[in-house]
Amino acid sequence: MQCPVCKTKRCSPVELEEGLRASACETCGGRWISHEDYSAWLKHHGATLPEKPFSEVEFDVGDVQEAKLCPDCQRILLKYKVGHGLDFFVDHCPGCGGVWLDRNEWQALQGKNLHDEIHRIFSTSWQRQVRGEQMAAKLDQAYARRFGQESYAKVKEVRQWIQEHPQKRALLAFLSDDNPYKI
Ligand SMILES: [Zn+2]
Ligand SMILES: [Zn+2]
Numbered sequence: 604m605q606c607p608v609c610k611t612k613r614c615s616p617v618e619l620e621e622g623l624r625a626s627a628c629e630t631c632g633g634r635w636i637s638h639e640d641y642s643a644w645l646k647h648h649g650a651t652l653p654e655k656p657f658s659e660v661e662f663d664v665g666d667v668q669e670a671k672l673c674p675d676c677q678r679i680l681l682k683y684k685v686g687h688g689l690d691f692f693v694d695h696c697p698g699c700g701g702v703w704l705d706r707n708e709w710q711a712l713q714g715k716n717l718h719d720e721i722h723r724i725f726s727t728s729w730q731r732q733v734r735g736e737q738m739a740a741k742l743d744q745a746y747a748r749r750f751g752q753e754s755y756a757k758v759k760e761v762r763q764w765i766q767e768h769p770q771k772r773a774l775l776a777f778l779s780d781d782n783p784y785k786i
Pocket of ligand 1: 606607608609610611628629630631632633
């Protein structure tokens with residue numbers, strides 16, 4: 604296999620997990636998994652593992668941004684943001700369905716138990732969720748800038764308390780009324 608990043612042919616077969624074959628580039632540390640190998644492994648993998656909310660271990664992921672060509676069928680690989688707390692893209696071939704992972708991306712996916720859901724990252728519903736996450740993160744920053752960190756922390760706490768309160772509507776009416784003691 605020719606590495607899509609460093610174009611060398613110094614790649615060797617590896618086993619990412621028991622029963623999951625891949626090609627590893629010795630120069631950049633990238634991994635190529637063919638659609639057939641991933642599907643075959645998934646079939647024997649069993650139920651999808653529950654996603655871990657936060658990874659204990661931080662990986663130095665070597666996300667390579669430039670366009671890459673599929674090492675099997677030469678098409679341009681498409682990039683898909685992983686999201687779910689992971690800030691990198693995985694490359695997917697629209698022709699043969701193979702997946703390219705840059706250095707340590709497999710380990711990061713595994714750290715969050717997303718390694719058995721890579722095929723789902725390329726779906727419309729996954730990508731819609733990722734965009735929702737990105738929008739929420741942007742709004743979070745905008746609110747923090749507008750209110751200041753301290754006020755924002757306080758208003759978030761109050762908001763959550765109101766949201767969970769059985770008299771939510773009455774509390775909101777009380778809060779928004781300039782003078783709730785006047786009839
Ligand atoms: Zn390489
Ligand atoms: Zn391909």
